[in-house]
Amino acid sequence: MAWELTEEHEMLRSTVREFAEGEIAPHAAQWDVDHHFPVDVVRQMGELGLFGIVFPEEYGGAGGDFTSLCVAIEELGRVDQSMGITLSAGVGLGANPIFQFGTADQKERWLPDLVAGRALGGFGLTEPDGGSDAGATKTRAELVDGDWVINGSKAFITNCGTDITSLTTVTARTEDGISAFVVPAGTPGMIIEPPYHKLGWHASDTHGITLDDCRVPEHHLLGKPGEGFRNFLTILDDGRIAISALAVGCAQAALEMSIEYAKDRIAFGKPIGANQGLAFQLSDLAVQVENARNLTYKAAWIKDQGRPIGQIAAMAKLYSTEAAMDAVRLGTQVLGGMGFMEETPMARFYRDAKILEIGEGTSEIQRLVIARSLGLPVG
DSSP states (O other), X not given: OTTSOOHHHXXXXXXXXXXXXXXXXXXXXXXXXHTOOOHHHHHHHHHTTGGGTTSOGGGTOOXXXXXXXHHHHHHHHHHOHHHHHHHHHIIIIIIHHHHHHOOHHHHHHHHHHHHHTSSEEEEEOOOTTTTXXXXXXXXXXXXXXXXXXXXXXXXXXXXXXXXXXXEEEXXXXXXXXXXXEEEETTOTTEEEOOOOOOSSOTTSOEEEXXXXXXXXXXXXXXXXXXXXXXHHHXXXXXXXXXXXXXXXXXXXXXXXXXXXXXXXXXXXXXXXXXXXHHHHHHHHHHHHHHHHHHHHHHHHHHHHTTOOOHHHHXXXXXXXXXXXXXXXXXXXXXXXXXGGSTTSHHHHHHHHHGGGGTTTSOHHHHHHHHHHHTTOOOO
Protein backbone atom coordinates (compact mmCIF):
# COMPACT_ATOMS: atom_id res chain seq x y z
CA MET A 1 0.00 0.00 0.00
CA ALA A 2 2.71 2.47 0.94
CA TRP A 3 4.73 1.47 -2.10
CA GLU A 4 2.17 2.76 -4.58
CA LEU A 5 3.74 5.09 -7.09
CA THR A 6 3.35 8.83 -6.61
CA GLU A 7 2.20 11.41 -9.12
CA GLU A 8 5.86 12.32 -9.65
CA HIS A 9 6.69 8.71 -10.45
CA GLU A 10 3.89 8.53 -12.99
CA MET A 11 5.04 11.79 -14.58
CA LEU A 12 8.50 10.30 -14.93
CA ARG A 13 6.97 7.17 -16.45
CA SER A 14 5.19 9.28 -19.08
CA THR A 15 8.39 11.17 -19.90
CA VAL A 16 10.49 8.04 -20.29
CA ARG A 17 7.77 6.24 -22.25
CA GLU A 18 7.54 9.13 -24.69
CA PHE A 19 11.30 9.12 -25.12
CA ALA A 20 11.50 5.34 -25.50
CA GLU A 21 8.72 5.15 -28.04
CA GLY A 22 10.02 8.11 -30.01
CA GLU A 23 13.79 7.66 -29.94
CA ILE A 24 14.34 3.95 -29.31
CA ALA A 25 11.39 1.90 -30.61
CA PRO A 26 11.80 2.89 -34.30
CA HIS A 27 15.43 1.74 -34.30
CA ALA A 28 15.58 -1.14 -31.81
CA ALA A 29 15.06 -3.90 -34.37
CA GLN A 30 17.87 -2.64 -36.62
CA TRP A 31 20.24 -2.15 -33.68
CA ASP A 32 19.49 -5.75 -32.76
CA VAL A 33 20.28 -6.99 -36.27
CA ASP A 34 23.48 -4.94 -36.48
CA HIS A 35 24.60 -5.58 -32.88
CA HIS A 36 24.92 -1.79 -32.70
CA PHE A 37 25.43 0.10 -29.45
CA PRO A 38 23.77 3.51 -30.02
CA VAL A 39 26.08 5.93 -28.22
CA ASP A 40 24.09 8.93 -29.39
CA VAL A 41 20.89 7.61 -27.80
CA VAL A 42 22.71 6.73 -24.58
CA ARG A 43 23.91 10.33 -24.44
CA GLN A 44 20.32 11.45 -24.93
CA MET A 45 19.32 9.28 -22.00
CA GLY A 46 21.95 11.12 -20.02
CA GLU A 47 20.64 14.50 -21.13
CA LEU A 48 17.21 13.38 -19.98
CA GLY A 49 18.73 12.82 -16.55
CA LEU A 50 18.18 9.07 -16.38
CA PHE A 51 21.70 8.16 -15.26
CA GLY A 52 21.56 10.71 -12.48
CA ILE A 53 18.16 9.92 -10.97
CA VAL A 54 19.43 8.46 -7.69
CA PHE A 55 22.61 10.47 -7.18
CA PRO A 56 22.99 13.69 -5.16
CA GLU A 57 22.83 17.09 -6.80
CA GLU A 58 26.46 17.78 -5.86
CA TYR A 59 27.50 15.28 -8.53
CA GLY A 60 24.94 16.48 -11.07
CA GLY A 61 22.18 14.07 -10.08
CA ALA A 62 18.54 14.64 -9.26
CA GLY A 63 18.63 13.31 -5.69
CA GLY A 64 15.68 11.06 -6.49
CA ASP A 65 14.67 7.72 -5.03
CA PHE A 66 15.45 4.21 -6.22
CA THR A 67 11.82 3.67 -7.15
CA SER A 68 12.17 6.36 -9.81
CA LEU A 69 15.11 4.53 -11.35
CA CYS A 70 13.05 1.34 -11.50
CA VAL A 71 10.26 3.21 -13.30
CA ALA A 72 12.73 4.43 -15.91
CA ILE A 73 14.29 0.98 -16.37
CA GLU A 74 10.87 -0.65 -16.72
CA GLU A 75 9.79 1.80 -19.41
CA LEU A 76 13.00 1.44 -21.41
CA GLY A 77 12.77 -2.34 -21.04
CA ARG A 78 9.21 -2.31 -22.33
CA VAL A 79 10.57 -1.06 -25.67
CA ASP A 80 14.12 -2.40 -25.79
CA GLN A 81 15.78 -4.62 -23.22
CA SER A 82 19.27 -3.66 -24.44
CA MET A 83 18.76 0.01 -23.59
CA GLY A 84 17.11 -0.98 -20.32
CA ILE A 85 20.15 -2.95 -19.20
CA THR A 86 22.45 -0.17 -20.41
CA LEU A 87 20.78 2.19 -17.94
CA SER A 88 20.52 -0.39 -15.16
CA ALA A 89 24.18 -1.37 -15.41
CA GLY A 90 25.36 2.19 -16.02
CA VAL A 91 23.82 3.33 -12.75
CA GLY A 92 23.97 0.25 -10.53
CA LEU A 93 27.22 -1.35 -11.66
CA GLY A 94 29.07 1.57 -13.19
CA ALA A 95 28.50 4.62 -11.02
CA ASN A 96 27.18 3.14 -7.79
CA PRO A 97 30.42 1.40 -6.67
CA ILE A 98 32.24 4.73 -6.97
CA PHE A 99 29.46 6.53 -5.11
CA GLN A 100 29.19 3.94 -2.34
CA PHE A 101 32.84 3.12 -1.73
CA GLY A 102 34.96 5.74 -3.47
CA THR A 103 37.09 8.36 -1.79
CA ALA A 104 36.20 12.04 -2.13
CA ASP A 105 38.82 12.38 -4.87
CA GLN A 106 37.53 9.32 -6.74
CA LYS A 107 33.98 10.63 -6.60
CA GLU A 108 35.01 14.08 -7.76
CA ARG A 109 37.01 12.65 -10.64
CA TRP A 110 34.63 9.99 -11.95
CA LEU A 111 31.06 10.59 -10.82
CA PRO A 112 30.06 13.78 -12.69
CA ASP A 113 30.50 12.20 -16.12
CA LEU A 114 28.95 8.89 -15.04
CA VAL A 115 25.97 10.64 -13.48
CA ALA A 116 25.46 12.80 -16.57
CA GLY A 117 25.59 9.83 -18.94
CA ARG A 118 28.63 11.31 -20.68
CA ALA A 119 30.55 8.21 -19.58
CA LEU A 120 29.83 4.62 -18.63
CA GLY A 121 31.50 2.27 -16.17
CA GLY A 122 31.93 -1.49 -16.12
CA PHE A 123 31.76 -3.86 -13.13
CA GLY A 124 34.36 -6.62 -13.18
CA LEU A 125 33.33 -9.28 -10.67
CA THR A 126 32.48 -12.42 -12.69
CA GLU A 127 35.35 -14.56 -13.95
CA PRO A 128 35.39 -17.21 -16.71
CA ASP A 129 35.78 -20.10 -14.26
CA GLY A 130 33.75 -18.53 -11.46
CA GLY A 131 30.21 -17.91 -12.69
CA SER A 132 27.85 -17.94 -9.73
CA ASP A 133 30.78 -18.65 -7.40
CA ALA A 134 31.88 -15.02 -7.48
CA GLY A 135 34.10 -15.53 -4.45
CA ALA A 136 36.32 -17.94 -6.39
CA THR A 137 38.32 -14.99 -7.67
CA LYS A 138 41.59 -15.93 -9.37
CA THR A 139 42.55 -12.42 -10.49
CA ARG A 140 45.38 -11.11 -8.31
CA ALA A 141 46.75 -7.69 -7.47
CA GLU A 142 50.14 -6.95 -5.95
CA LEU A 143 51.41 -3.61 -4.69
CA VAL A 144 54.70 -2.85 -6.48
CA ASP A 145 56.51 0.49 -6.19
CA GLY A 146 53.33 2.42 -5.44
CA ASP A 147 51.23 0.75 -8.14
CA TRP A 148 48.79 -2.12 -8.02
CA VAL A 149 49.76 -4.69 -10.65
CA ILE A 150 46.69 -6.72 -11.63
CA ASN A 151 46.65 -10.04 -13.49
CA GLY A 152 43.65 -12.15 -14.38
CA SER A 153 40.47 -12.09 -16.41
CA LYS A 154 36.82 -11.08 -16.12
CA ALA A 155 33.80 -12.28 -18.10
CA PHE A 156 30.44 -10.91 -19.26
CA ILE A 157 31.19 -7.28 -18.40
CA THR A 158 28.51 -4.78 -19.48
CA ASN A 159 29.42 -1.29 -20.74
CA CYS A 160 33.18 -1.92 -20.55
CA GLY A 161 34.01 -1.49 -24.23
CA THR A 162 31.95 1.44 -25.48
CA ASP A 163 33.33 4.64 -26.98
CA ILE A 164 32.28 6.47 -23.80
CA THR A 165 33.46 3.93 -21.20
CA SER A 166 35.61 5.75 -18.66
CA LEU A 167 36.45 2.98 -16.18
CA THR A 168 35.89 -0.55 -15.02
CA THR A 169 35.94 -1.54 -11.35
CA VAL A 170 37.47 -4.98 -10.80
CA THR A 171 37.98 -7.35 -7.90
CA ALA A 172 41.28 -9.10 -7.28
CA ARG A 173 42.94 -11.11 -4.52
CA THR A 174 45.42 -9.21 -2.36
CA GLU A 175 47.18 -10.01 0.91
CA ASP A 176 44.08 -8.77 2.76
CA GLY A 177 41.53 -10.81 0.82
CA ILE A 178 39.50 -9.76 -2.21
CA SER A 179 39.89 -6.03 -2.86
CA ALA A 180 38.42 -3.76 -5.54
CA PHE A 181 40.15 -1.34 -7.88
CA VAL A 182 39.25 1.39 -10.35
CA VAL A 183 40.87 0.75 -13.72
CA PRO A 184 40.47 3.68 -16.15
CA ALA A 185 39.62 2.86 -19.76
CA GLY A 186 42.72 2.65 -21.91
CA THR A 187 45.01 1.61 -19.06
CA PRO A 188 47.92 -0.41 -20.51
CA GLY A 189 47.51 -4.07 -19.67
CA MET A 190 43.71 -3.97 -19.60
CA ILE A 191 42.66 -5.74 -22.77
CA ILE A 192 39.01 -5.50 -23.81
CA GLU A 193 38.26 -8.71 -25.66
CA PRO A 194 36.06 -8.78 -28.80
CA PRO A 195 32.34 -8.43 -28.09
CA TYR A 196 30.44 -11.59 -27.31
CA HIS A 197 28.10 -13.05 -29.92
CA LYS A 198 25.06 -13.30 -27.67
CA LEU A 199 21.62 -14.89 -27.89
CA GLY A 200 20.00 -11.59 -26.94
CA TRP A 201 20.73 -8.05 -25.73
CA HIS A 202 22.41 -7.47 -29.10
CA ALA A 203 22.51 -3.67 -28.68
CA SER A 204 24.06 -3.95 -25.22
CA ASP A 205 27.85 -3.74 -24.93
CA THR A 206 29.35 -6.91 -23.37
CA HIS A 207 32.98 -8.08 -23.39
CA GLY A 208 35.47 -10.18 -21.53
CA ILE A 209 38.51 -8.46 -20.04
CA THR A 210 42.09 -9.67 -19.72
CA LEU A 211 44.35 -7.96 -17.18
CA ASP A 212 48.00 -8.52 -18.08
CA ASP A 213 50.37 -6.71 -15.69
CA CYS A 214 47.80 -3.93 -15.62
CA ARG A 215 49.13 -1.15 -13.38
CA VAL A 216 47.01 1.42 -11.57
CA PRO A 217 48.15 3.87 -8.87
CA GLU A 218 47.86 2.84 -5.24
CA HIS A 219 45.07 5.38 -4.68
CA HIS A 220 42.88 3.53 -7.21
CA LEU A 221 42.00 1.02 -4.50
CA LEU A 222 38.21 1.21 -4.16
CA GLY A 223 37.10 0.92 -0.54
CA LYS A 224 39.14 -0.73 2.17
CA PRO A 225 41.63 -3.54 1.44
CA GLY A 226 40.02 -6.97 1.58
CA GLU A 227 36.46 -5.63 1.49
CA GLY A 228 35.95 -5.57 -2.28
CA PHE A 229 34.01 -8.80 -2.54
CA ARG A 230 31.66 -7.97 0.32
CA ASN A 231 31.11 -4.47 -1.04
CA PHE A 232 30.38 -5.73 -4.54
CA LEU A 233 27.79 -8.19 -3.20
CA THR A 234 25.86 -5.30 -1.66
CA ILE A 235 25.92 -3.62 -5.08
CA LEU A 236 24.27 -6.74 -6.53
CA ASP A 237 21.32 -6.47 -4.14
CA ASP A 238 20.38 -3.12 -5.67
CA GLY A 239 20.98 -4.55 -9.13
CA ARG A 240 18.57 -7.41 -8.54
CA ILE A 241 15.71 -5.00 -7.97
CA ALA A 242 16.71 -3.11 -11.11
CA ILE A 243 16.77 -6.36 -13.13
CA SER A 244 13.35 -7.14 -11.70
CA ALA A 245 12.11 -3.83 -13.11
CA LEU A 246 13.68 -4.67 -16.47
CA ALA A 247 11.89 -8.03 -16.40
CA VAL A 248 8.58 -6.31 -15.66
CA GLY A 249 9.09 -4.19 -18.76
CA CYS A 250 9.74 -7.32 -20.81
CA ALA A 251 6.70 -9.13 -19.44
CA GLN A 252 4.47 -6.10 -19.93
CA ALA A 253 5.57 -5.75 -23.55
CA ALA A 254 4.88 -9.42 -24.25
CA LEU A 255 1.48 -9.19 -22.59
CA GLU A 256 0.51 -6.10 -24.59
CA MET A 257 1.61 -7.63 -27.90
CA SER A 258 -0.23 -10.86 -27.11
CA ILE A 259 -3.49 -9.11 -26.22
CA GLU A 260 -3.39 -6.95 -29.34
CA TYR A 261 -2.77 -9.95 -31.58
CA ALA A 262 -5.44 -12.04 -29.84
CA LYS A 263 -8.01 -9.31 -30.54
CA ASP A 264 -7.10 -8.91 -34.22
CA ARG A 265 -6.17 -12.39 -35.43
CA ILE A 266 -9.18 -14.14 -36.89
CA ALA A 267 -9.25 -17.93 -36.99
CA PHE A 268 -12.28 -20.16 -37.56
CA GLY A 269 -14.43 -17.06 -37.97
CA LYS A 270 -13.60 -15.25 -34.71
CA PRO A 271 -10.71 -13.54 -32.89
CA ILE A 272 -8.44 -16.10 -31.27
CA GLY A 273 -8.84 -14.20 -28.00
CA ALA A 274 -12.45 -15.36 -27.90
CA ASN A 275 -11.25 -18.87 -27.12
CA GLN A 276 -11.18 -19.55 -23.39
CA GLY A 277 -8.07 -21.67 -23.75
CA LEU A 278 -6.13 -18.57 -24.81
CA ALA A 279 -8.09 -15.93 -22.90
CA PHE A 280 -7.54 -17.71 -19.60
CA GLN A 281 -3.79 -18.06 -20.22
CA LEU A 282 -3.53 -14.34 -20.92
CA SER A 283 -5.57 -13.62 -17.80
CA ASP A 284 -3.16 -15.70 -15.73
CA LEU A 285 -0.25 -13.87 -17.33
CA ALA A 286 -1.81 -10.51 -16.45
CA VAL A 287 -1.89 -11.65 -12.82
CA GLN A 288 1.79 -12.64 -13.03
CA VAL A 289 2.77 -9.26 -14.45
CA GLU A 290 0.81 -7.45 -11.76
CA ASN A 291 2.43 -9.53 -9.04
CA ALA A 292 5.88 -8.98 -10.53
CA ARG A 293 5.33 -5.24 -10.61
CA ASN A 294 4.07 -5.20 -7.02
CA LEU A 295 7.06 -7.22 -5.78
CA THR A 296 9.46 -4.99 -7.69
CA TYR A 297 8.11 -1.71 -6.38
CA LYS A 298 7.69 -3.02 -2.86
CA ALA A 299 11.38 -3.99 -2.96
CA ALA A 300 12.29 -0.54 -4.29
CA TRP A 301 10.20 1.10 -1.59
CA ILE A 302 11.88 -0.96 1.13
CA LYS A 303 15.27 0.14 -0.21
CA ASP A 304 14.12 3.75 -0.20
CA GLN A 305 13.17 3.32 3.46
CA GLY A 306 16.74 2.28 4.23
CA ARG A 307 15.73 -1.19 5.32
CA PRO A 308 17.55 -4.48 4.48
CA ILE A 309 16.71 -5.69 0.99
CA GLY A 310 18.56 -8.99 0.59
CA GLN A 311 15.50 -11.24 0.80
CA ILE A 312 12.99 -9.03 -1.00
CA ALA A 313 15.47 -8.23 -3.79
CA ALA A 314 16.00 -11.96 -4.39
CA MET A 315 12.26 -12.60 -4.32
CA ALA A 316 11.53 -9.80 -6.77
CA LYS A 317 14.22 -10.86 -9.22
CA LEU A 318 13.28 -14.53 -9.04
CA TYR A 319 9.58 -13.97 -9.59
CA SER A 320 9.79 -11.20 -12.18
CA THR A 321 12.41 -12.82 -14.38
CA GLU A 322 10.58 -16.13 -14.46
CA ALA A 323 7.35 -14.24 -15.19
CA ALA A 324 9.12 -12.56 -18.12
CA MET A 325 10.11 -15.95 -19.50
CA ASP A 326 6.54 -17.19 -19.14
CA ALA A 327 5.31 -14.05 -20.89
CA VAL A 328 7.53 -14.35 -23.95
CA ARG A 329 6.94 -18.09 -24.19
CA LEU A 330 3.17 -17.60 -24.21
CA GLY A 331 3.47 -14.52 -26.40
CA THR A 332 5.38 -16.42 -29.05
CA GLN A 333 2.74 -19.14 -28.95
CA VAL A 334 -0.07 -16.60 -29.31
CA LEU A 335 1.55 -15.05 -32.37
CA GLY A 336 2.18 -18.50 -33.80
CA GLY A 337 4.35 -18.48 -36.93
CA MET A 338 4.69 -14.71 -36.77
CA GLY A 339 6.05 -15.00 -33.26
CA PHE A 340 8.92 -17.03 -34.69
CA MET A 341 9.78 -14.38 -37.26
CA GLU A 342 12.46 -11.81 -36.47
CA GLU A 343 10.31 -9.13 -38.09
CA THR A 344 8.16 -9.10 -34.95
CA PRO A 345 9.38 -7.60 -31.66
CA MET A 346 8.21 -10.75 -29.88
CA ALA A 347 11.11 -12.75 -31.31
CA ARG A 348 13.59 -10.18 -29.99
CA PHE A 349 11.96 -10.12 -26.57
CA TYR A 350 12.00 -13.93 -26.52
CA ARG A 351 15.76 -13.94 -27.08
CA ASP A 352 16.36 -11.11 -24.63
CA ALA A 353 14.35 -12.61 -21.79
CA LYS A 354 16.51 -15.63 -20.94
CA ILE A 355 19.46 -13.66 -19.61
CA LEU A 356 17.18 -12.08 -17.00
CA GLU A 357 17.13 -15.43 -15.17
CA ILE A 358 20.94 -15.57 -15.27
CA GLY A 359 22.52 -12.11 -14.93
CA GLU A 360 23.22 -10.59 -11.50
CA GLY A 361 22.54 -13.92 -9.86
CA THR A 362 20.79 -16.92 -11.41
CA SER A 363 17.35 -18.07 -10.31
CA GLU A 364 19.10 -20.83 -8.36
CA ILE A 365 21.20 -18.28 -6.48
CA GLN A 366 18.05 -16.26 -5.68
CA ARG A 367 16.43 -19.38 -4.23
CA LEU A 368 19.57 -19.99 -2.19
CA VAL A 369 19.47 -16.43 -0.83
CA ILE A 370 15.78 -16.78 0.04
CA ALA A 371 16.29 -20.18 1.67
CA ARG A 372 19.07 -18.82 3.85
CA SER A 373 16.91 -15.86 4.85
CA LEU A 374 14.30 -18.39 6.00
CA GLY A 375 16.88 -19.93 8.28
CA LEU A 376 17.28 -23.11 6.28
CA PRO A 377 20.70 -24.79 6.59
CA VAL A 378 21.42 -24.86 2.87
CA GLY A 379 24.99 -24.87 1.57
